[in-house]
Amino acid sequence: MTDATPDVASLSYEQARDELVQVVTRLEQGGATLEESLALWERGEALARRCEEWLGSAKARLDAARAAAEES
Structure with missing residues (x-):
């Protein structure tokens, strides 16, 4: 991952999900060094x-919405 990688806390669900798919794909492909693999795992x-x-x-x-609907 690069320094330009966004902070996880700032990601939408869709952004986090899509990046997670990319991380898993890279890990499954292999070829990364141990250090790169660990960084990918931690990011994942x-x-x-x-x-x-x-x-x-x-x-x-x-x-909450269901509970509110049941109360009315």
């Missing part, structure tokens, strides 16, 4: 956590 873990945050937030919003 951070991207996966970001996706989980987005999905958790979306689920909470849906649950």
Whole structure:
């Protein structure tokens, strides 16, 4: 990853998901040095956590909307 790689926390769900797919593809292709592979793995873990945050937030919003609809 380069210095121009955006901070994971600033990524939308779609951006994090798409980059995670790219990271997994690069890891599956092999050919990277151990250091590069570790950096990719760490980036992939951070991207996966970001996706989980987005999905958790979306689920909470849906649950709140359903609860509000049931109350009315």
